[in-house]
Amino acid sequence: MAEQQKIPYKIYLDEDEMPENWYNVRADMKKKPAPLLNPGTGKPMAAEELEAVFCRDLVQQELNNDDRLIPIPEEIREFYKMYRPSPLVRAYCLEKKLGTPAKIYYKFEGNNTSGSHKLNSAIAQAYYAKKQGLRGVTTETGAGQWGTALSMACAYMGLDLKVFMVKCSYEQKPFRREVMRTYGADVTPSPSMKTEVGRKMNEEFPGTTGSLGCAISEAVETAVKTPGYRYVLGSVLNQVLLHQSVIGEETMTAMDKYGVKPDIIIGCAGGGSNLGGLISPFMGRKLRGEADYDIVAVEPASCPSFTRGKFAYDFCDTGHVCPLAKMYTLGSEFIPSANHAGGLRYHGMSPILSELYDEGLMRAVSYEQTSVFQAAEEFCRCEGILPAPESSHAIRAAMDEAIRCRETGEEKTILFGLTGTGYFDMYAYQQFNDGTMTDSIPTDEELERSLAKLPVIG
Numbered sequence: 001m002a003e004q005q006k007i008p009y010k011i012y013l014d015e016d017e018m019p020e021n022w023y024n025v026r027a028d029m030k031k032k033p034a035p036l037l038n039p040g041t042g043k044p045m046a047a048e049e050l051e052a053v054f055c056r057d058l059v060q061q062e063l064n065n066d067d068r069l070i071p072i073p074e075e076i077r078e079f080y081k082m083y084r085p086s087p088l089v090r091a092y093c094l095e096k097k098l099g100t101p102a103k104i105y106y107k108f109e110g111n112n113t114s115g116s117h118k119l120n121s122a123i124a125q126a127y128y129a130k131k132q133g134l135r136g137v138t139t140e141t142g143a144g145q146w147g148t149a150l151s152m153a154c155a156y157m158g159l160d161l162k163v164f165m166v167k168c169s170y171e172q173k174p175f176r177r178e179v180m181r182t183y184g185a186d187v188t189p190s191p192s193m194k195t196e197v198g199r200k201m202n203e204e205f206p207g208t209t210g211s212l213g214c215a216i217s218e219a220v221e222t223a224v225k226t227p228g229y230r231y232v233l234g235s236v237l238n239q240v241l242l243h244q245s246v247i248g249e250e251t252m253t254a255m256d257k258y259g260v261k262p263d264i265i266i267g268c269a270g271g272g273s274n275l276g277g278l279i280s281p282f283m284g285r286k287l288r289g290e291a292d293y294d295i296v297a298v299e300p301a302s303c304p305s306f307t308r309g310k311f312a313y314d315f316c317d318t319g320h321v322c323p324l325a326k327m328y329t330l331g332s333e334f335i336p337s338a339n340h341a342g343g344l345r346y347h348g349m350s351p352i353l354s355e356l357y358d359e360g361l362m363r364a365v366s367y368e369q370t371s372v373f374q375a376a377e378e379f380c381r382c383e384g385i386l387p388a389p390e391s392s393h394a395i396r397a398a399m400d401e402a403i404r405c406r407e408t409g410e411e412k413t414i415l416f417g418l419t420g421t422g423y424f425d426m427y428a429y430q431q432f433n434d435g436t437m438t439d440s441i442p443t444d445e446e447l448e449r450s451l452a453k454l455p456v457i458g
């Protein structure tokens with residue numbers, strides 16, 4: 001029956017088909033992701049140590065390797081209903097344009113004011129901070145999407161929010177900053193003079209325009225020193241992948257409803273949260289031996305954590321105030337060149353995805369930004385949506401798979417995550433349209449230099 005049904009352009013779920021639990025892929029992993037370590041002692045971080053920095057319930061989720069399903073609190077489900085379920089779109093127009101026998105689907109997460117999937121975790125983190133009776137939270141933001149999503153979530157929950165925004169973005173993206181301020185966030189360019197880490201950076205590197213690693217250090221320092229505050233992070237952590245599993249759960253329910261099975265699942269990878277969320281339930285089936293999928297992470301050639309990094313314990317931030325995480329990394333001192341996909345410029349990667357990648361359960365590819373923007377242009381001209389540069393990495397890879405199918409005649413089903421819209425990235429689009437966009441790939445020597453500074457454990 002399902003086979004005969006014409007697949008609609010957009011598959012929406014009913015409210016009562018929306019997930020009631022987050023799916024925790026760690027429960028199905030034989031080899032669990034490595035624990036966070038205390039940089040001072042080299043020992044796994046205990047819950048009490050983590051609770052000095054993070055919210056209590058989120059620490060429990062961070063450390064929970066065993067429970068497969070974790071109930072989504074009613075209040076969060078109510079919030080989700082304001083902008084979810086997100087549509088699963090059959091890219092009929094793109095298929096036609098490419099002349100491919102492949103079937104292409106994308107899960108679109110850009111239908112909310114913050115313009116990306118980050119709101120799925122922001123609302124959860126704000127909820128648990130409020131539940132703990134905190135006054136506020138601190139965070140960093142690079143390109144601005146996470147800061148925007150968290151501003152919305154904190155406004156809804158009635159929490160204060162201090163955002164450290166990487167200085168070059170603060171100056172280049174004034175409208176992102178104003179969106180955050182409109183939702184009530186306090187936004188400071190990083191490095192600032194408000195923290196020890198920031199003052200030190202400004203002294204050592206006068207005129208520096210900052211980095212994500214430094215902004216994280218400033219946000220953590222501020223959280224630890226301000227009574228009633230904790231720090232929250234928008235990617236990389238296990239808890240964030242857990243919250244983002246709503247993306248994959250909705251996708252799987254929608255596809256199952258129409259009897260569709262993806263052969264290839266593709267997502268862009270910065271810290272790994274959207275990809276981890278999209279693939280989680282599918283990876284669960286793969287880990288349990290119920291189905292197989294070709295799972296692909298797409299990263300920028302300018303910041304190639306998976307494809308050229310090392311699987312090792314590393315610092316998560318420049319100031320070395322955060323716990324150590326075992327992940328694919330380029331070294332915490334690696335400063336990627338000015339790639340326009342700001343959300344993909346982190347030196348490390350989710351420990352969960354790192355473990356899965358290391359075991360060969362997924363693969364990774366990298367692309368230069370001009371070819372990514374070519375894909376974005378082709379996509380928006382037929383599918384209508386103006387994609388974020390980050391998301392366009394996944395579009396590029398999906399298009400290349402579909403083109404391969406055209407050559408081989410294979411009718412594969414390709415699913416990719418369209419994480420957000422690119423309205424705040426018009427400066428990047430302008431460079432692309434003017435033909436002045438350049439590509440930059442780190443040399444082996446550059447990578448060796450930053451990887452030489454990985455911490456020695458044990």
Ligand SMILES: *Cc1c(COP(=O)(O)O)cnc(C)c1O
Nearest residue numbers: 235270271272273274343390420
């Ligand atoms: C932040 C962001 C990403 C990358 O972050 P992940 O944690 O790797 O998902 C991708 N796309 C958009 C639109 C983003 O805002």
